[in-house]
Amino acid sequence: MRSSVSVLIGGSAGQGIASIETLLTKGFKRGGFYTFSTKEFMSRVRGGSNTTLIRISDQPVNAPDFKVDIFVPLDTNAFFHAQERITNETFVVAKKGEYECDCVLYDYDLESLAKEIGNPIVSNTIAAAFIFGLLGCDGAVLREIVSEFYTDELLEVNLKALDIGTELARENGNCRYCIAPNSSMSPKNDLFLSGTDGVGFGAIAGGCNFISSYPMSPSTGVLTLLAKQSRNFGICVEQAEDEIAAFQMGLGVWYGGGRAITTTSGGGFALMGEGLSLSGITETPMVVYLAQRPGPATGLPTRTEQGDLELAIYSGHGEFPRIVLAPSDPKECFELTRKAFELADAYQVPVILMSDQYLADSYFTVERFEIDPISPVHHIVKTDPDYKRYLLTQEGISPRGIPGYGEGLVLVDSDEHTQEGFITESMSVRNEQHTKRLQKCLLIEKEAILPDVEADGDIAVVGWGSTKYIIKEAVERIADKRLSTVHFSWVYPLSESQLAPLQKAKRLIVVENNATGQFTKLLRLHGVSVDAQILKSDGLSFFVDELSEKIALLLKEIR
Amino acid sequence: MSTRFDRIVEDNAWCPGCGNFSILLHLKEALEEMGLDPLQCVVVSGIGQAAKTPQYMHVHMFNGLHGRALPVAQGLSVSNPSLTVIAEGGDGDMYGEGGNHFISAIRRNADIINIVHNNMVYGLTKGQASPTSQRGFKTPVQTQGVHVEPFNPIATAISLDASLVIRTFSGNKEHCKAMLKIAIEHKGYVLIDIFQPCVTFNKTNTFKWFKENVYVLPSDYNPEDKVKAFEKSLESHPFPIGVIYKSPQKGVLEDALRDESNIGSNPLYLHEVDFQRLNAEMDKYI
Numbered sequence: 003m004r005s006s007v008s009v010l011i012g013g014s015a016g017q018g019i020a021s022i023e024t025l026l027t028k029g030f031k032r033g034g035f036y037t038f039s040t041k042e043f044m045s046r047v048r049g050g051s052n053t054t055l056i057r058i059s060d061q062p063v064n065a066p067d068f069k070v071d072i073f074v075p076l077d078t079n080a081f082f083h084a085q086e087r088i089t090n091e092t093f094v095v096a097k098k099g100e101y102e103c104d105c106v107l108y109d110y111d112l113e114s115l116a117k118e119i120g121n122p123i124v125s126n127t128i129a130a131a132f133i134f135g136l137l138g139c140d141g142a143v144l145r146e147i148v149s150e151f152y153t154d155e156l157l158e159v160n161l162k163a164l165d166i167g168t169e170l171a172r173e174n175g176n177c178r179y180c181i182a183p184n185s186s187m188s189p190k191n192d193l194f195l196s197g198t199d200g201v202g203f204g205a206i207a208g209g210c211n212f213i214s215s216y217p218m219s220p221s222t223g224v225l226t227l228l229a230k231q232s233r234n235f236g237i238c239v240e241q242a243e244d245e246i247a248a249f250q251m252g253l254g255v256w257y258g259g260g261r262a263i264t265t266t267s268g269g270g271f272a273l274m275g276e277g278l279s280l281s282g283i284t285e286t287p288m289v290v291y292l293a294q295r296p297g298p299a300t301g302l303p304t305r306t307e308q309g310d311l312e313l314a315i316y317s318g319h320g321e322f323p324r325i326v327l328a329p330s331d332p333k334e335c336f337e338l339t340r341k342a343f344e345l346a347d348a349y350q351v352p353v354i355l356m357s358d359q360y361l362a363d364s365y366f367t368v369e370r371f372e373i374d375p376i377s378p379v380h381h382i383v384k385t386d387p388d389y390k391r392y393l394l395t396q397e398g399i400s401p402r403g404i405p406g407y408g409e410g411l412v413l414v415d416s417d418e419h420t421q422e423g424f425i426t427e428s429m430s431v432r433n434e435q436h437t438k439r440l441q442k443c444l445l446i447e448k449e450a451i452l453p454d455v456e457a458d459g460d461i462a463v464v465g466w467g468s469t470k471y472i473i474k475e476a477v478e479r480i481a482d483k484r485l486s487t488v489h490f491s492w493v494y495p496l497s498e499s500q501l502a503p504l505q506k507a508k509r510l511i512v513v514e515n516n517a518t519g520q521f522t523k524l525l526r527l528h529g530v531s532v533d534a535q536i537l538k539s540d541g542l543s544f545f546v547d548e549l550s551e552k553i554a555l556l557l558k559e560i561r
Numbered sequence: 562m563s564t565r566f567d568r569i570v571e572d573n574a575w576c577p578g579c580g581n582f583s584i585l586l587h588l589k590e591a592l593e594e595m596g597l598d599p600l601q602c603v604v605v606s607g608i609g610q611a612a613k614t615p616q617y618m619h620v621h622m623f624n625g626l627h628g629r630a631l632p633v634a635q636g637l638s639v640s641n642p643s644l645t646v647i648a649e650g651g652d653g654d655m656y657g658e659g660g661n662h663f664i665s666a667i668r669r670n671a672d673i674i675n676i677v678h679n680n681m682v683y684g685l686t687k688g689q690a691s692p693t694s695q696r697g698f699k700t701p702v703q704t705q706g707v708h709v710e711p712f713n714p715i716a717t718a719i720s721l722d723a724s725l726v727i728r729t730f731s732g733n734k735e736h737c738k739a740m741l742k743i744a745i746e747h748k749g750y751v752l753i754d755i756f757q758p759c760v761t762f763n764k765t766n767t768f769k770w771f772k773e774n775v776y777v778l779p780s781d782y783n784p785e786d787k788v789k790a791f792e793k794s795l796e797s798h799p800f801p802i803g804v805i806y807k808s809p810q811k812g813v814l815e816d817a818l819r820d821e822s823n824i825g826s827n828p829l830y831l832h833e834v835d836f837q838r839l840n841a842e843m844d845k846y847i
Contacts, residue, residue, distance in 0.1 A: 193846045206839055211832040212639065234838055236824035238639055243665035247632040250625070254636025257623055259830030262636065280626050370847065375836035382830060404830060405603045405621040406644050415624040425616055
């Protein structure tokens with residue numbers, strides 16, 4: 003059984019939660035703990051009430067619990083905002099008298115302590131050192147990190163704060179949550195990556211050399227990352243006037259031989275529908291990163307949901323093939339983003355890469371993986387004078403030429419077109435071209451990545467995308483031999499072989515972070531019978547403790 | 562004259578006498594006389610009768626969606642700056658459906674030529690008002706006459722400091738061709754708004770009407786005087802034609818993005834991934 007500790011920091015925007023998070027996560031990881039952090043926050047630049055959860059363990063930990071072991075509310079609002087997450091064993095660091103709780107209350111006014119040493123801002127560092135000490139972690143590690151983080155006077159006052167926090171921990175050194183790192187494995191040389199980081203670096207590995215986007219939470223991190231890396235990797239970055247233009251510019255780039263991505267969330271993706279359709283008929287590749295947040299419309303702009311699967315699968319007028327991928331962790335974000343470029347290029351289709359606020363903004367300890375240094379395969383041909391962009395071929399793919407490379411002309415048309423690329427209303431040509439496009443689906447299905455299957459119980463808990471590790475740990479915690487998990491990261495189009503593990507199971511429970519069970523509906527279209535669903539659409543991700551209770555409850559009914 | 566840009570077209574969708582024929586002819590001749598290679602020319606268009614122009618020429622073509630020629634053209638030109646990229650369409654396509662892209666394209670100043678066939682009416686959808694239809698113009702939809710102010714593309718482009726702003730008339734062959742040549746020659750965004758009659762749906766702004774309602778700017782007119790240019794852009798009945806505004810030398814989008822990303826002048830299809838650097842960058846996340 004894993005041992006883990008969950009630390010929750012709450013406060014308003016601008017109060018410095020991020021700096022505690024950075025100090026603690028770096029400190030824990032360097033101290034030898036597997037570390038995971040996730041955040042939920044309000045849609046405002048200042049004020050409000052936000053939390054960051056840091057969970058550490060002696061074993062890989064990739065999912066959040068709802069109930070927490072240590073809670074540091076930086077203000078009164080934070081306490082009330084997160085009080086449901088407190089148990090009678092939760093250790094709360096707060097001023098006594100301001101609020102009541104059935105918990106272990108440690109009565110410290112961190113802000114006053116910080117003021118005493120000359121800067122109220124360093125209450126965050128006091129809190130970090132206090133938590134670090136209470137968990138029995140090596141204080142020298144945190145000292146090292148603070149020294150890397152700050153310079154001059156700020157360093158001086160932060161080191162003082164560190165001493166105060168460490169001393170407080172010593173005074174209360176009952177080691178209630180003492181945790182020891184794993185002696186046989188260490189994450190010290192692992193990466194600490196968010197889903198956003200995974201997508202950004204995956205795009206770079208996939209040969210992305212152009213991004214055009216309109217900023218929209220929670221997708222903007224990828225735009226920012228690629229902008230930051232622009233000079234290192236030669237990536238042209240242009241902020242578009244709207245999502246329509248962002249997508250269309252990307253198509254222009256692919257038509258010219260580049261590799262473009264656009265990043266957005268549901269509202270922006272809705273505007274890209276016509277672009278998807280254009281990508282479909284013109285067989286111009288495109289990669290879209292769709293980081294979901296709850297809708298409809300503006301919905302809950304900073305929160306999470308898996309509510310746009312049907313939008314991704316069905317948006318765009320007319321019938322054309324597309325690929326929808328939904329990675330589950332930062333490493334898979336890297337791999338599938340890289341693959342998205344290959345697939346788009348090879349099959350001349352739009353590829354939609356789905357994430358959500360939970361995955362985009364959560365940090366995972368990821369083993370430093372090898373990056374295969376194979377340059378992207380460009381599926382571009384040098385044209386000859388007789389080149390036909392939409393040539394009917396045996397294998398079903400028309401070789402893609404680009405303007406200015408070769409002796410032929412590259413004619414691309416949004417109207418139904420002849421093999422040359424000219425507008426036509428010939429029904430027979432329509433049938434030939436339409437069939438050719440749709441038959442790419444069969445080739446694409448052969449590429450489909452099989453779901454990740456764990457354990458061989460007859461009752462399969464099924465999920466897709468970001469919920470993978472929450473489901474896995476929930477099932478692990480229940481420790482019932484009847485259970486297994488089947489997780490999809492390639493969600494569309496679904497192939498027979500992908501569905502085989504589902505046919506094997508006797509009962510299926512599908513877990514989705516939405517209200518209507520969109521993946522369940524897709525499975526049912528393929529004749530898969532789903533017995534139960536666990537759905538959640540309040541704007542938060544699932545939590546391991548919460549989900550394991552729900553699965554356990556269903557298990558009683560299923561028996 | 563025959564040009565390397567000619568294509569044998571068996572079935573042209575335009576009405577006999579349509580102004581599009583002369584624009585197509587002037588464009589092909591201009592490209593030919595400037596010695597351009599069809600393999601280096603791309604016409605990106607949207608939807609509408611004007612947007613069919615590349616179907617009838619021997620050039621690369623991206624015939625995309627209504628209103629979306631400009632973003633495609635900009636992306637294309639960034640991906641391969643050595644190409645001559647023309648974004649061509651009608652007044653509804655460029656100023657109506659694509660209005661937001663029009664504004665941003667001018668501001669970005671990509672090295673593209675934006676040819677707009679301006680006949681003050683919708684042709685493909687059969688005769689409704691376009692953004693440039695004059696007040697009072699009656700149509701099957703605007704039954705009591707157009708009640709909104711016509712869009713002034715010239716004034717808009719000048720206010721956004723477009724690199725080059727030209728207006729011409731399809732019926733004045735020499736002028737139109739000369740203006741197209743200036744537009745093609747120019748480095749940076751060019752708006753070339755071409756008045757043309759729609760013989761089927763616009764019985765008000767006819768060939769004769771345009772002929773009587775345009776005048777060629779005198780040779781001593783200075784297009785670099787922005788305030789004067791703006792004054793010219795507000796003139797109507799008659800409308801001035803010629804190079805109305807020329808902004809002082811300004812940088813183009815292609816250079817800006819390539820400088821910012823440090824990639825030099827190669828087309829993007831020659832891009833390589835620096836895996837050593839990728840590993841080094843990722844190691845910073847340890």
